[in-house]
Amino acid sequence: MVLLGNRYGLGAGANIGELMHGSAAALTTLIDRGNAVLFRIEEGPVPWVAAFDGVCLGGIYELALACRAIVATRRSSVGFPEMLLNIFPGLGGTQRLPRRAGLVNPDDPMRGEAALTVILQGKTLGVEKALPIHMLDAVVPDGDDVERFAVRYVRETVPTLVRPTPDLSMASRVAPMVLPTIMKATQGREHPRAPFVALEVITRGVQLPLTEAIRLERDRFLEVAASSEAKAGMRFFFTQQRVTKLPPALAKVTPRPIRRVGVDGVDGYMGNAIAFLARRAGFEVVGHVPVPALAAGAPARLRQKYEPMIARGRVDAAGADAEVASVRITTELDALADCDLVVEARKEDPDAKADFYRRLARVVRPDAIVSSNSSSMGPGFLGRFFAEGGGAPAQMANLHFFSPAEHPLRALVEVIQTPETPPEVLAALHGFVRKIGKVPVLLRDGSPGFLVNAGLAEYFREAEALYREGTPLETIDTVMRERVFPMGPFEVADQAGVDVAAGMFDVLARVARPERPPLVVQLRDRGRFGVKSGGGFYEWSGGTKGAVYGELATLAAPRGTRVATADEIVERCVRALWRKAKELLDRGIVASEEEADLAFVFAIGFAMYLGGPFYYAHQRGWS
Numbered sequence: 001m002v003l004l005g006n007r008y009g010l011g012a013g014a015n016i017g018e019l020m021h022g023s024a025a026a027l028t029t030l031i032d033r034g035n036a037v038l039f040r041i042e043e044g045p046v047p048w049v050a051a052f053d054g055v056c057l058g059g060i061y062e063l064a065l066a067c068r069a070i071v072a073t074r075r076s077s078v079g080f081p082e083m084l085l086n087i088f089p090g091l092g093g094t095q096r097l098p099r100r101a102g103l104v105n106p107d108d109p110m111r112g113e114a115a116l117t118v119i120l121q122g123k124t125l126g127v128e129k130a131l132p133i134h135m136l137d138a139v140v141p142d143g144d145d146v147e148r149f150a151v152r153y154v155r156e157t158v159p160t161l162v163r164p165t166p167d168l169s170m171a172s173r174v175a176p177m178v179l180p181t182i183m184k185a186t187q188g189r190e191h192p193r194a195p196f197v198a199l200e201v202i203t204r205g206v207q208l209p210l211t212e213a214i215r216l217e218r219d220r221f222l223e224v225a226a227s228s229e230a231k232a233g234m235r236f237f238f239t240q241q242r243v244t245k246l247p248p249a250l251a252k253v254t255p256r257p258i259r260r261v262g263v264d265g266v267d268g269y270m271g272n273a274i275a276f277l278a279r280r281a282g283f284e285v286v287g288h289v290p291v292p293a294l295a296a297g298a299p300a301r302l303r304q305k306y307e308p309m310i311a312r313g314r315v316d317a318a319g320a321d322a323e324v325a326s327v328r329i330t331t332e333l334d335a336l337a338d339c340d341l342v343v344e345a346r347k348e349d350p351d352a353k354a355d356f357y358r359r360l361a362r363v364v365r366p367d368a369i370v371s372s373n374s375s376s377m378g379p380g381f382l383g384r385f386f387a388e389g390g391g392a393p394a395q396m397a398n399l400h401f402f403s404p405a406e407h408p409l410r411a412l413v414e415v416i417q418t419p420e421t422p423p424e425v426l427a428a429l430h431g432f433v434r435k436i437g438k439v440p441v442l443l444r445d446g447s448p449g450f451l452v453n454a455g456l457a458e459y460f461r462e463a464e465a466l467y468r469e470g471t472p473l474e475t476i477d478t479v480m481r482e483r484v485f486p487m488g489p490f491e492v493a494d495q496a497g498v499d500v501a502a503g504m505f506d507v508l509a510r511v512a513r514p515e516r517p518p519l520v521v522q523l524r525d526r527g528r529f530g531v532k533s534g535g536g537f538y539e540w541s542g543g544t545k546g547a548v549y550g551e552l553a554t555l556a557a558p559r560g561t562r563v564a565t566a567d568e569i570v571e572r573c574v575r576a577l578w579r580k581a582k583e584l585l586d587r588g589i590v591a592s593e594e595e596a597d598l599a600f601v602f603a604i605g606f607a608m609y610l611g612g613p614f615y616y617a618h619q620r621g622w623s
Helices: 016-021 024-043 059-065 081-085 093-101 115-120 146-156 171-185 194-205 210-225 228-243 269-280 292-304 307-311 317-326 350-360 379-388 423-435 452-469 473-483 489-496 498-511 519-525 566-586 593-604 613-620
Strands: 002-004 049-052 055-057 069-072 077-079 124-126 260-264 284-288 328-330 341-344 369-372 396-401 412-417 439-444 538-541 544-548
Touching: 002 146, 016 228, 024 059, 024 210, 049 055, 049 059, 049 146, 055 059, 059 077, 059 093, 069 146, 081 115, 081 194, 081 228, 093 115, 093 194, 093 210, 115 171, 115 194, 171 194, 194 210, 194 228, 210 228, 228 439, 228 593, 228 613, 260 269, 269 284, 269 292, 269 317, 269 396, 292 317, 292 328, 307 317, 341 350, 341 423, 350 369, 350 379, 369 379, 369 423, 379 396, 396 423, 412 423, 412 593, 423 439, 439 593, 452 473, 452 489, 452 498, 452 519, 452 566, 452 593, 473 489, 473 566, 489 498, 489 538, 498 519, 566 593, 566 613, 593 613
Parallel strands: 002 049, 049 069, 055 077, 260 284, 260 341, 284 328, 341 369, 369 396, 412 439
Antiparallel strands: 077 124, 396 412, 538 544
16 A cells, blocks of 8 residues: 655644644544554555655654655655644654654764654654654655655565664663753743653653553643643644735735845844845845944854854855855945845934935835834834935835844744835735745834834833832843743843843833833943943853842832742733733734734744743733
């Protein structure tokens, strides 16, 4: 029997919606029926071969694992991405894969691929990595027909096919070795529970007969799949799929073509990262440096972005050098004249941006798309300066990246539109963001700080209020880092740049002036910009955090003596962020709760297993 898919791969895998909404009884029946079928395939007298050209992931790969052999084309990929949804394989994958690929790679137990890395890290592997560890049995030769090859394989090779038997005897010793890696991935938290439970299921199950191991997997899978963490993960999956597609209103629009991208401020931290992403994605890049004296250092900063990729073997040094050399670095604004898209990434200074847009309007093509990476000033505000120079404000939109922009965990780009933004411009920007490997969330202009930074400002205000009341700065940061975010609020300000955060509050102050200047503004005015200047809320040396700034308490005077509990810190900070997000949803700035939650996860690392501020609020009954 040859099991064939279509031009996309072997099949679509499990129905996530069925898992998300099914009752425990319904899922138990579903899994038991599925396992019965897989055992019939595996133990029956007729040998099955799974053959595909494309993807084979999740539940459909579990079906393939029950076959006697698996063959695929060179462009195919296999794996178990379930962990990215806060669940793990639940139809035999935790047991059949280790019996094929082993628990750890014997040649490279710390970094090589094997069952534990694939399942616990939610990995998808290409053929070149999957074949050596027997996740596949053979590669269809280039140009050969998949079905014809599979038929020959089942007749000529399968009758004598023997795979090496992995050594599973050390399973009980492996679990304690792997646990620290999981704790590192969860930042020391005991949640999400999926990787911890999966590790137990895998290492216990491989010591049991397969039928007993499958029952263990089913029972623990149902326990995890029914949790709020899993529901959050599956909800996140659907939202991510939705935002990576054009909205229905833009589905039939022909996007404005983008081939050449101009980046103003390419010598800066964010501009450099945006240029790197665009060049990596295959765009021609022109990098403009406003201050001529800084132009010579821009290529070296760009080259540094390639070092992690070189270390992982994703590109070689010669290839990195060639890409950097292909980026045209210039101090002449006229060099942006023939760009299809211009991204401005200057400091958060309205005067500097105003001058730039007035001058840019005189050189760019009338059909060029112009955008800003401003963290607080939208196209409605900046567009008037572009118009003063003779440009068309409708051609402007924001592409707001989050720092560090090149990092895969900072996947969000807020795309801010005005009512006048042409559909073909919006569709082009959506496509550009997707092509550079980021996730676009479309927002409407009209909120200083847009969505994430507007919520972040309220979060900062509440954290500052806790500090002024008497809770130590380190306590607030520690609690929020342990419970919700990768870093605490004051650590974030120092890392992202106190001056950047202060610029956001400057813009917000135009709408509603605060009773007293926020601490970030006071620190900025003292020249304390965070990590990059050696001091912000904390003292910093070589990227290492030191003591709290000695004069901070004086800046915050008069301070109280009341110290909040950990639960109070989390509730007040997250509630402040959620309230702002809810206001922006009610105003139509963001389209849905799900998109808002995804934005906070991808922009500032709100723990995905908590679902985002809206999901978190619903779980706690906030209204």
